[in-house]
Amino acid sequence: MKNYILKRIVQMIPVLILVSIFSFMIIHLAPGDPINMYIRPDMTEEEIQIIREDLGLDGTIVEQYVAWLKNVLRGNFGNSVITHQPVADQIFNKLPSTLLLMGTSFVLSIIIAIPLGLVSGMKKNKLVDQVISIFSYIGISIPSFWFALMLIIVFSLNLHWFPTNGMRTIGVESVLDVVWHLVLPSIVLSIDNIAVFTRYIRSNTITQLEEEYVLTAKSKGVPKKRIMTGHVLKNCLLPIITIAGMNLASLVTGSFIIESVFGWPGMGTLGMSAINSRDYPMIMGFTMLSCLILIVGNLIADLLYSVADPRIKQGVKR
Amino acid sequence: MNNILEVKNLQVSYHTYAGEVKAVRGVDFSVSEGETLAIVGESGCGKTVSAKAVMGLIQTPGVIKEGSEINYGGKNLVAQPESEWEKYRGGECAMIFQDALAALNPTLSVGKQIAENLIIHRNCNKREAMEKAVELLEKVGIPEADKRVKQYPHEFSGGMRQRVMIAIALACNPKIIIADEPTTALDVTIQAQILELLKELQKELKTSIILITHDLGVVADMADQIAVMYSGKIIEKGSGRDIFYHPRHPYTWSLLNAVPRLDGDRKKNLVSIEGTPPDLLLELKGCPFVERCAHCMNICTRQAPPTFTFENEHRATCWLHHEKVQGEYPFETGGALCVEKA
Amino acid sequence: MNPEHNEIVRDEVLKEDAFMPIETKHKEDDVLRDRGIWYNLLTSFKENKLAMFCLCFLIIIIIASILAPLSPHDPDKMDLLNKLAPMSKEHFLGTDGLGRDYFTRALYGGRVSLVVGLFSMMVAIVFGTLYGTISGYIGGTVDNLMMRAADIFMSVPSFLLIIIINSLLSPSMTTMIVIIGMFSWMGVARIVRAETMSLKERDFVLVAKNLGAGSFRIIFNHIIPNMIPSIIVAASISIARAILTESSLSFLGFGVQLPMSSWGSMLQSAQEHIMDVPSLALYPGLLILLTVLSFNVLGDVLRNALEPKLVK
Numbered sequence: 001m002k003n004y005i006l007k008r009i010v011q012m013i014p015v016l017i018l019v020s021i022f023s024f025m026i027i028h029l030a031p032g033d034p035i036n037m038y039i040r041p042d043m044t045e046e047e048i049q050i051i052r053e054d055l056g057l058d059g060t061i062v063e064q065y066v067a068w069l070k071n072v073l074r075g076n077f078g079n080s081v082i083t084h085q086p087v088a089d090q091i092f093n094k095l096p097s098t099l100l101l102m103g104t105s106f107v108l109s110i111i112i113a114i115p116l117g118l119v120s121g122m123k124k125n126k127l128v129d130q131v132i133s134i135f136s137y138i139g140i141s142i143p144s145f146w147f148a149l150m151l152i153i154v155f156s157l158n159l160h161w162f163p164t165n166g167m168r169t170i171g172v173e174s175v176l177d178v179v180w181h182l183v184l185p186s187i188v189l190s191i192d193n194i195a196v197f198t199r200y201i202r203s204n205t206i207t208q209l210e211e212e213y214v215l216t217a218k219s220k221g222v223p224k225k226r227i228m229t230g231h232v233l234k235n236c237l238l239p240i241i242t243i244a245g246m247n248l249a250s251l252v253t254g255s256f257i258i259e260s261v262f263g264w265p266g267m268g269t270l271g272m273s274a275i276n277s278r279d280y281p282m283i284m285g286f287t288m289l290s291c292l293i294l295i296v297g298n299l300i301a302d303l304l305y306s307v308a309d310p311r312i313k314q315g316v317k318r
Numbered sequence: 319m320n321n322i323l324e325v326k327n328l329q330v331s332y333h334t335y336a337g338e339v340k341a342v343r344g345v346d347f348s349v350s351e352g353e354t355l356a357i358v359g360e361s362g363c364g365k366t367v368s369a370k371a372v373m374g375l376i377q378t379p380g381v382i383k384e385g386s387e388i389n390y391g392g393k394n395l396v397a398q399p400e401s402e403w404e405k406y407r408g409g410e411c412a413m414i415f416q417d418a419l420a421a422l423n424p425t426l427s428v429g430k431q432i433a434e435n436l437i438i439h440r441n442c443n444k445r446e447a448m449e450k451a452v453e454l455l456e457k458v459g460i461p462e463a464d465k466r467v468k469q470y471p472h473e474f475s476g477g478m479r480q481r482v483m484i485a486i487a488l489a490c491n492p493k494i495i496i497a498d499e500p501t502t503a504l505d506v507t508i509q510a511q512i513l514e515l516l517k518e519l520q521k522e523l524k525t526s527i528i529l530i531t532h533d534l535g536v537v538a539d540m541a542d543q544i545a546v547m548y549s550g551k552i553i554e555k556g557s558g559r560d561i562f563y564h565p566r567h568p569y570t571w572s573l574l575n576a577v578p579r580l581d582g583d584r585k586k587n588l589v590s591i592e593g594t595p596p597d598l599l600l601e602l603k604g605c606p607f608v609e610r611c612a613h614c615m616n617i618c619t620r621q622a623p624p625t626f627t628f629e630n631e632h633r634a635t636c637w638l639h640h641e642k643v644q645g646e647y648p649f650e651t652g653g654a655l656c657v658e659k660a
Numbered sequence: 661m662n663p664e665h666n667e668i669v670r671d672e673v674l675k676e677d678a679f680m681p682i683e684t685k686h687k688e689d690d691v692l693r694d695r696g697i698w699y700n701l702l703t704s705f706k707e708n709k710l711a712m713f714c715l716c717f718l719i720i721i722i723i724a725s726i727l728a729p730l731s732p733h734d735p736d737k738m739d740l741l742n743k744l745a746p747m748s749k750e751h752f753l754g755t756d757g758l759g760r761d762y763f764t765r766a767l768y769g770g771r772v773s774l775v776v777g778l779f780s781m782m783v784a785i786v787f788g789t790l791y792g793t794i795s796g797y798i799g800g801t802v803d804n805l806m807m808r809a810a811d812i813f814m815s816v817p818s819f820l821l822i823i824i825i826n827s828l829l830s831p832s833m834t835t836m837i838v839i840i841g842m843f844s845w846m847g848v849a850r851i852v853r854a855e856t857m858s859l860k861e862r863d864f865v866l867v868a869k870n871l872g873a874g875s876f877r878i879i880f881n882h883i884i885p886n887m888i889p890s891i892i893v894a895a896s897i898s899i900a901r902a903i904l905t906e907s908s909l910s911f912l913g914f915g916v917q918l919p920m921s922s923w924g925s926m927l928q929s930a931q932e933h934i935m936d937v938p939s940l941a942l943y944p945g946l947l948i949l950l951t952v953l954s955f956n957v958l959g960d961v962l963r964n965a966l967e968p969k970l971v972k
Contacts, residue, residue: 009446014429015815016814018812019812019816022816022821023821023824026824026825027824027828036357055937058713073669104418134710137671137710137953137956137957138949138953140899140956141904141952141956142949142952143904143907143908143911143924143927143945143948143949143952144908145911145912145927146911146927146941146944146945146948146949147945149927149930149931149934149945150941150942150945151943152934153934153938153941157934157935157938159940172472190744191570191732211420212415212417212420213420213421213422213423213424215375215415215421215838216413216415216421216422216483216486217423217434218375218407219373219407219408219412219413219415219529220373220407220408220412220434220438220486220489221403221404221405221406221407221408221435221438221439222404222408222434222438223404223438224400230426230434231423231426233427234426235423235425238425246814249814249815249817249818252817252819252820252910253817253818253819253820254825256819256820257908257911257912260912265940271820272912275823275824275827276827278827278828283824286820287817287820287821287824290817290820291815291816291817294816294817295815298815309425309473310424310425310427311424311425311470311472451942462921613677613681614681614682614683615679615680615681615682616675616677616678616679616680616682617672617673617675617678617679619682620672620678621669621672621673624669637679640673640679642673642678642679644679645681
């Protein structure tokens with residue numbers, strides 16, 4: 001087990017390096033010299049050269065990348081060219097609120113999707129299943145930003161039940177207030193995951209119910225309910241761990257879009273403004289962190305799966 | 319002898335989008351205490367479906383048709399509610415499946431799977447049930463049972479898994495064990511071990527066994543009664559001796575010829591039965607074996623044969639035993655004591 | 661047993677030739693066969709009302725987008741005196757904040773969304789199919805490396821990279837198509853690889869190989885044609901995803917640039933009027949939802965129809 005984790009962590013490194021090279025190249029090969037944003041016409045050559053060095057923009061792109069990488073390995077992601085604050089500090093300031101949003105909607109989607117998927121799979125092709133299926137089709141097809149707009153129109157602007165944006169009411173410091181602000185964004189962020197999980201759990205349930213061990217359990221006289229809870233449930237839900245890990249990308253993407261619609265003060269908002277103002281060190285730091293979240297999420301999912309499924313623990317291929 | 323299980327006129331149909339598949343078309347058999355009944359036939363003849371029907375395991379789109387009777391303990395189970403079935407299944411009658419790997423839950427330890435039976439039917443608590451599970455594993459010949467009880471099905475070999483299946487079936491001392499091709503998926507040497515185990519346990523526990531197989535070789539030294547099934551019907555039934563030495567149906571006869579023998583003439587080729595069984599979607603007018611029978615007569619294509627009964631409750635459903643039949647056949651014909659309806 | 665039946669039996673027994681032996685003839689085996697993809701498709705559409713609705717909706721949307729120039733209004737003609745007009749005979753869905761006819765703009769927006777969806781799907785499918793077949797056909801270390809590379813692409817926050825690329829390059833339809841396609845081929849590659857692995861062991865491929873056909877020929881003549889059904893399914897889902905990505909990009913302002921507009925960018929400008937004219941935000945989103953939903957449903961229906969169903 002230890003070796004496995006170690007191996008997985010080592011495997012993460014080339015991915016991170018490749019992504020960093022890739023984003024570095026995109027940013028630095030894009031048309032237009034980024035230095036143009038920071039110089040005024042009245043600056044002398046020397047002044048420009050100093051700024052260039054400050055930004056790590058001197059030398060060839062390879063040299064620039066190596067310099068950046070060296071700094072990163074020392075935990076230094078550079079300073080934002082807009083606010084002149086360290087990038088890492090800014091990102092880590094915003095990280096908790098993004099993780100709160102992502103975590104809430106993840107838990108929400110699991111809680112909602114499991115019963116929906118199970119019922120749908122057990123009542124295959126019945127009315128309940130058809131209704132749930134249509135809802136999950138809508139869930140995977142709905143553009144999240146539009147769904148957010150619609151919720152804002154109905155629940156914030158017309159019914160005034162929930163706030164339109166932000167994370168806190170100014171001057172109010174209470175958990176309840178944050179929860180109140182959290183409702184709409186987390187619903188929007190979970191809709192895609194709910195739909196995806198429901199579909200997977202449904203089809204899992206259907207295949208598991210056709211497995212022969214269900215027949216064995218039945219031949220032992222195990223009542224139907226107990227067959228579901230004692231046998232089928234665990235086998236149905238196991239693969240969801242992997243799917244959840246794979247679907248993390250949609251959470252990261254989703255939070256990006258939804259934070260900007262709801263003005264949620266998280267990484268997404270930070271990233272958007274960084275991209276709009278071409279704040280290169282910030283974009284790099286932000287990209288690397290998103291990538292890290294995804295990879296670590298996948299790793300956790302894999303580890304959980306191997307703990308939960310006895311077949312994996314023994315190193316047997318599925 | 320008193321029969322503990324009686325099946326009368328069992329009919330099972332599957333409603334598929336291609337039409338109604340009549341998988342079992344009126345089957346009668348009975349088992350008495352400590353007896354072994356073997357149901358023999360090629361794949362698709364309805365033997366497994368019959369077994370599942372007796373266990374109440376027919377699932378949609380399959381249905382047990384009206385008029386079928388499964389009598390156990392003075393009750394016709396077909397008419398009983400699900401709760402009655404749940405008491406009977408596992409408690410009174412247990413089943414062993416062909417493919418133990420598929421039939422065991424991959425994510426539960428074998429101990430838990432054995433214990434579950436006891437918890438449901440014997441009101442054991444978890445600890446007692448686990449202790450009993452270890453005993454059962456020992457009984458079916460699994461070494462180091464106290465360690466292996468915590469292991470998962472994939473950690474066992476094929477033969478060991480089938481032993482686990484037997485332990486599960488035995489857990490509540492059922493009166494009847496239905497074994498559906500229990501050795502087909504195993505190596506030949508292991509096959510013999512498993513059959514030997516079943517026999518020993520049967521002697522010890524006085525259990526009745528319904529053995530479902532396509533392999534007459536498996537049946538030979540185990541079965542007291544043999545029923546030969548063909549396209550959803552029992553076409554010949556009798557004691558093991560009668561079936562092996564005096565087969566009275568051309569199908570049985572060709573089945574026996576298809577069994578390789580050590581003491582036989584080595585120059586003789588193994589005989590295979592030409593053709594395929596009839597489509598179970600169709601209503602059969604004559605004898606179902608008509609197209610593959612080497613001794614077919616005109617009447618066989620026109621009218622389903624009646625069942626002729628011979629000495630010792632030996633029955634065969636074939637026109638060849640009609641008094642008007644003349645000619646030489648490689649097996650006994652004629653001499654019926656009585657004739658039943660077609 | 662009823663007496664009538666007994667009589668019939670007796671009659672049969674009494675017939676003179678009843679017990680004459682006859683030759684048995686083995687009937688030709690009835691082989692179960694599949695009625696084919698088209699038949700299955702047709703029946704699924706007949707049975708599945710949702711699928712029928714989706715198909716009709718897509719046909720209407722596609723035809724409407726193609727015929728968009730027939731609209732009497734110019735999608736870019738501003739009429740500030742007539743801005744934010746409600747629904748009327750002249751303006752089917754009213755006008756937007758700059759007095760442009762909203763219905764006509766929605767038609768033109770559909771053109772952009774559908775074209776981007778269609779072409780990025782094609783980029784993803786062509787690349788993914790080639791990548792997957794090569795990887796699966798060669799196997800071994802090459803396959804291992806290629807799949808690792810695909811895994812890397814999968815574990816990258818692709819939407820973020822798409823935004824970054826789009827914000828730095830001058831966004832046009834072509835760049836958007838290429839970029840969206842570039843980040844959505846991995847799923848196709850995986851499916852295609854798995855199918856190639858099983859197809860390359862099949863007899864007809866082995867026969868072709870023994871007859872001396874080259875790898876190139878085998879891949880294009882024997883393997884790819886057999887995967888077309890699965891590729892079509894993947895394509896349908898892929899269009900749905902691409903349309904969603906495009907609309908999200910345009911909504912955030914990184915998509916097609918003015919004066920061109922897609923459904924996503926219409927939503928972006930509708931945001932300003934969300935207080936007074938919320939219906940402006942309603943229509944484009946509804947169009948995206950229905951279009952994406954239709955492609956998703958269609959993909960599932962196709963997948964079901966492609967599963968062989970055996971009938972007599």
